[in-house]
Amino acid sequence: MKKKIMLVEDDGGILDVMKVVLEMNGYEVICASCCAIAKKEQHKAPDLYILDLWVGRSDGSKICSCLKKDIKTRHIPVMLVSASRDLKAVAKKVGADDYLEKPFEIDDLLTKVKKLVRGRIPSAG
Amino acid sequence: MSTQDGVRESGLDIVGQIPWGTHFCNFYKTQEDLSDILVRYFKAGLEGNEFCVWVTSEFLTKEEALLSLEKKVPGFSGYLKKGQIEIFPYTEWYLKKGKFEMNRVLNMWLAKYKEGLKKGYDGIRVSGNPFWLESKKDWDDFSQYEASIDNAIGPSKILVLCTYSLDKCSGEEIIDVVKNHQFALIKRNEWELIKSAEQKKVEAKLDASEKRFNSTLDNLLEGAMIIDSQFKYLYVNNSLARQGRTSKEKLVGKTMIEIYPQIEKTGVFRHLKDCMEKRTAEVFETEFVFPNGETGWFEVSVQPVPEGLFILSADITEKKKVEDERRKLDQLKDDFLGIAGHELKTPLTSIKAYTQVLYKIFSQKKDKTAQMISRMDNQVDRMIAIIRDFLDITKIKEGKIKFSMRSFNFSAMVKEAVDEVQSISGGYKIQKRLPESLAVFGNRERLEQVVVNFLTNAVKYSPEKSRIIVKAKISAENLEFSVRDFGKGVPEGTEMKIFERFFRAEEGRKNVNGLGLGLYISSEIIRRHNGKIGVRSAGGKGSLFYFKIPLKVKK
Numbered sequence: 001m002k003k004k005i006m007l008v009e010d011d012g013g014i015l016d017v018m019k020v021v022l023e024m025n026g027y028e029v030i031c032a033s034c035c036a037i038a039k040k041e042q043h044k045a046p047d048l049y050i051l052d053l054w055v056g057r058s059d060g061s062k063i064c065s066c067l068k069k070d071i072k073t074r075h076i077p078v079m080l081v082s083a084s085r086d087l088k089a090v091a092k093k094v095g096a097d098d099y100l101e102k103p104f105e106i107d108d109l110l111t112k113v114k115k116l117v118r119g120r121i122p123s124a125g
Numbered sequence: 126m127s128t129q130d131g132v133r134e135s136g137l138d139i140v141g142q143i144p145w146g147t148h149f150c151n152f153y154k155t156q157e158d159l160s161d162i163l164v165r166y167f168k169a170g171l172e173g174n175e176f177c178v179w180v181t182s183e184f185l186t187k188e189e190a191l192l193s194l195e196k197k198v199p200g201f202s203g204y205l206k207k208g209q210i211e212i213f214p215y216t217e218w219y220l221k222k223g224k225f226e227m228n229r230v231l232n233m234w235l236a237k238y239k240e241g242l243k244k245g246y247d248g249i250r251v252s253g254n255p256f257w258l259e260s261k262k263d264w265d266d267f268s269q270y271e272a273s274i275d276n277a278i279g280p281s282k283i284l285v286l287c288t289y290s291l292d293k294c295s296g297e298e299i300i301d302v303v304k305n306h307q308f309a310l311i312k313r314n315e316w317e318l319i320k321s322a323e324q325k326k327v328e329a330k331l332d333a334s335e336k337r338f339n340s341t342l343d344n345l346l347e348g349a350m351i352i353d354s355q356f357k358y359l360y361v362n363n364s365l366a367r368q369g370r371t372s373k374e375k376l377v378g379k380t381m382i383e384i385y386p387q388i389e390k391t392g393v394f395r396h397l398k399d400c401m402e403k404r405t406a407e408v409f410e411t412e413f414v415f416p417n418g419e420t421g422w423f424e425v426s427v428q429p430v431p432e433g434l435f436i437l438s439a440d441i442t443e444k445k446k447v448e449d450e451r452r453k454l455d456q457l458k459d460d461f462l463g464i465a466g467h468e469l470k471t472p473l474t475s476i477k478a479y480t481q482v483l484y485k486i487f488s489q490k491k492d493k494t495a496q497m498i499s500r501m502d503n504q505v506d507r508m509i510a511i512i513r514d515f516l517d518i519t520k521i522k523e524g525k526i527k528f529s530m531r532s533f534n535f536s537a538m539v540k541e542a543v544d545e546v547q548s549i550s551g552g553y554k555i556q557k558r559l560p561e562s563l564a565v566f567g568n569r570e571r572l573e574q575v576v577v578n579f580l581t582n583a584v585k586y587s588p589e590k591s592r593i594i595v596k597a598k599i600s601a602e603n604l605e606f607s608v609r610d611f612g613k614g615v616p617e618g619t620e621m622k623i624f625e626r627f628f629r630a631e632e633g634r635k636n637v638n639g640l641g642l643g644l645y646i647s648s649e650i651i652r653r654h655n656g657k658i659g660v661r662s663a664g665g666k667g668s669l670f671y672f673k674i675p676l677k678v679k680k
Contacts, residue, residue, distance in 0.1 A: 013475035021482055083470035103474040103509055106481040 002028040003117045006046040008060065009081070014102075018050070021106050022113065046076065047117045053082030053090065061094045068095040077116040131432075133248075133284060136169025137162065139316050140308075143284065145248055148274050150287040150302055151310040152294070158312050159185050159288055160193045163252055166286055167210065168198045170250035175284075176241025177210040178234075178249065180218040182256030184290060187214050209246070211237075215257050225263065227270045231277050238283055248282025256290055264298060271305040280431045348423075348440070353433040354401060356381040368423070368440050370415055385416060397427065397434060404429045410441065459519045466516040470509070477505045514642040535565040535597060535604060538573050543595060546580040553584055558596040565604050567654050567674060575647040575658075579608040579670045582643065587612025587667065599676065603656075607671035615662035624648040624658060647672075 005027050009015040019029045030046060049067060051060030060080055067073045080091045083102040091099035098112050132142045140149070153159040163179065170177045181187045190212055195201045204210050218233065219225050234251065241249040255267050274285060289302055291311070303309050309319045320328075342349050348365030352358055358376045366373045371384070381388050381397075388394045393411045400407050408426045415421070422445040426437040480502045487494040536559040543555050565572075583593045587610045594609040615623060624644050644658075651658040656674030663669075 011471050011475070013472060014478070017475045017478040017482065021478060024482070024485075083467050083474070102470055103477045103505070106478050106485075109478075 002026060003048070004028045004030065004046040005048045005050060005113065005117070006030045006032065007050045008032045008063065009050075009052040010054070011052070014052075018109070021109065025110055025113075027113070027117075045073070048113065049076060049078045050113075051078060051080055051096075053080055053084055053087065061090050061096075064094040064096050079112060079116060133175070133250075134169045134173055135284075136165040136167070137310070137316075139310065139318050145282045145284065146275075146278055146280060148278065148285040148287075148306055149308050149310070150289060150306040152289050152291040152299070152302075152312075154291050154312065156185050156189070159254075160189070162310065162316075163190070163286070163288065164193050164197045166252065167194065167250065170284070171198060171201075171204045171209055174247045175209075175250045176237070176244065176246040176248070177204075178237050178251045179210070179212045180215055180251075180253040181212060182215050182254035184254065184256045187212050208244075215254065219253070219255070220257060225266055225270075227266065227273065230270065231273065234283075235277065238281060242282070248284070250284045250286075252286040252288060254288045256293070258293070264301075268301050268305065271302070274305075345437075346439075348436075348438040350376075350436050350438075351430065351432055351434070352381065352397075352436065356397070356401075356433075358384075359432055365438065368421070368438060370417070370419070387414070387416070393423075393425065396425070397436070400427045400429060400434055462515050462519045466512045466519070469512050473505060473509060473512070477502065477509070480505060514646070517646050518642050530567055531569070532564055532566050533569045535563040535572070535606075536560055537562075538569055539576055539595060539597060539606070542573055542576045542580060546577060546584065550581075550584045553591070553593055555580070555593045555595060558594065560598070563597060563599065563604070565674070566676065568650075571650045572654070575650050575672065576606070576608075578643045578647045582670065583608050583610035583612070586610065602676055603673045604676055605671065605673050607669055609667065609669045611667040614665055614668045615660055617662070620660050620662060623660065 003026075005022055007015060007018055007022070007029055009018065009031075015031055019031055022029050049064075051063055053060045060082070064078045064080060067076065067078055077097040078095075080087060080094075080096045080099045081102060081104075082090075082099075084090070087099050087101055090096075097116055100109060100112055131145050133145065135141060135143045135147075143149075151159075151162050153162070163185075167177050167179060179190060181190050191205075194210075198204070219230060221233075222229070237251070238249045258264055258267055271287065278285065287302075287306065289299075291299075294302065303319060303321055307320075307324065311317050311319055342360075343362050345362055346364055348368045349360075349362040350358055350365050351360040357380045358378065361369075361373045361376045363373070366376060369376065369384070376384060381394070391411075391413070393413055396407060396409055396411070399405070406426075406428045408424070410422065410424050412420055412422050421440060421442040424439045424441050428435045428437075480498055484495055484498045484502065487498055539559055540557065543557055547553070547555050580593070580595070587593070589612070591611045593611075595607075596609070597604065597606045599605070624647075648658045651672045651674065654674040656672055658670075658672045660671070661669045
């Protein structure tokens with residue numbers, strides 16, 4: 001069974017290429033370009049969230065906080081992605097499991113994703 | 126009547142006006158001479174709103190004094206009735222308790238002075254007569270007392286006239302008396318004013334020095350003023366009048382509040398009030414709004430003086446304007462760089478990712494496509510390095526880089542950095558000369574940035590793959606770190622410049638990423654550690670980059 005990743009990113013170009021890369025490497029990717037969609041799709045319970053720090057008017061760090069507070073989602077790993085240099089500090093503050101600075105090497109992306117979803121039983125549905 | 130602040134009418138033609146604090150004497154032969162001088166002296170005092178105290182002697186008694194005053198001073202009974210003048214026989218003053226005591230008498234005068242001020246008089250005018258002096262000891266005691274008067278009255282609003290009987294004084298005693306007074310009056314046919322040669326010399330010097338001082342002050346480029354405790358302008362120089370958009374004549378004699386009705390609500394006034402009350406000096410910059418709405422910036426230096434405050438002010442409006450413009454431009458530029466940097470990274474992220482996807486796809490084929498794509502990826506990296514430099518520089522300039530300082534093993538950090546650089550720069554032989562453990566207090570991440578910067582520079586600027594030596598040691602409470610390479614070295618005369626923004630040695634320009642901001646950023650990081658950064662170059666035989674930081678950081 002394929003591992004499922006929910007990708008929330010407002011830049012179409014980045015969203016597109018990350019989807020390509022992750023799918024090429026055997027993951028199922030659900031994309032959301034804004035928080036509203038991300039919330040709507042939440043019931044699909046992915047194996048990993050990849051959140052951009054700035055998503056439209058909202059921001060990934062808030063989604064991360066919410067996910068980590070909710071008993072139903074707190075066990076799902078979250079990785080924050082951003083071009084911001086404060087990323088490391090923000091990630092620590094909101095309890096993200098990992099972070100990746102933009103622009104990134106796709107090898108780094110894949111290594112981190114692999115590590116985060118490893119051992120997780122693929123979600124049903 | 127007073128004409129100018131601090132200057133009084135003596136009532137004596139030959140003396141004219143005298144400042145507060147004047148202590149002079151008169152030698153008399155006849156009762157008429159004595160009475161003539163003292164009546165005129167006190168008449169001026171009474172008419173000038175001064176509190177008057179006359180201590181009489183047997184040569185001219187209290188009763189005789191009252192008679193003369195009544196005869197010569199119009200409205201004298203009025204002055205006497207309201208207590209503006211008090212007359213004491215010497216037995217109730219100098220010899221009140223049977224004998225003369227210097228401190229008691231000085232305190233009696235000062236008590237009268239305070240009483241006079243309390244009653245609302247401008248100051249006090251007194252006269253005493255030591256006609257009662259008999260023995261040599263009396264003379265010596267009184268002489269000492271006379272010498273103390275100048276110190277006791279200091280800058281107080283007191284005038285003192287001592288009267289001496291010429292017949293009772295020996296030659297030596299006359300010399301004592303003249304010495305103890307600022308000047309003496311004596312009658313030889315006409316009244317004459319005698320000053321000791323010493324006094325004259327001092328006064329001449331003072332006069333010259335005061336003239337020089339006044340002319341300097343008048344024409345100073347800075348504005349200068351003296352204000353009294355009621356914020357009244359006592360002195361104003363030319364520049365100050367210009368700064369105040371008015372003239373000297375309009376200011377002197379008026380209070381600040383009269384000239385600038387809104388001033389009490391301003392910061393300037395609060396500062397001045399504070400200095401006035403606490404008697405403290407202060408230097409501050411302030412914006413001032415003139416009654417016509419114009420504004421100006423001034424640098425003000427305040428110094429308490431006996432009269433009130435001495436204030437220097439420099440008009441820095443133009444300087445402030447320029448500074449303000451520059452700050453705004455700097456902010457605009459930094460904002461722009463920050464936003465532009467972030468916005469540029471977004472498309473680069475997808476370009477880079479696509480490039481790498483393509484590389485993966487084409488790397489299985491046997492043509493040169495993958496190689497070309499890899500070059501593309503390198504170029505993207507170069508652009509990313511430029512943007513990183515931009516962002517670092519804006520943050521450093523804004524002071525936004527946070528330096529959380531802690532203790533860490535410097536050697537371990539250097540080893541990690543060397544391994545990292547070694548892994549991407551095969552062929553170079555990087556030798557480490559480090560102690561096993563080296564505890565340093567600082568920001569690990571930022572110091573690592575400096576170490577990596579030194580190492581990558583060493584690699585970049587020594588294209589012939591050769592040795593690089595990395596050294597760290599403790600020396601005299603400092604950590605000393607250096608990276609030595611055997612490349613082309615730093616061009617002569619540019620040793621200091623390479624730490625400036627955007628400088629790069631021209632020869633090494635090819636194959637180098639970024640903007641050449643690396644060393645500038647490094648120098649900022651070392652500066653924030655209170656350290657020193659530098660380079661020693663041996664012409665074509667390579668260069669040695671080093672930094673020193675104190676082990677104990679002063680907070």
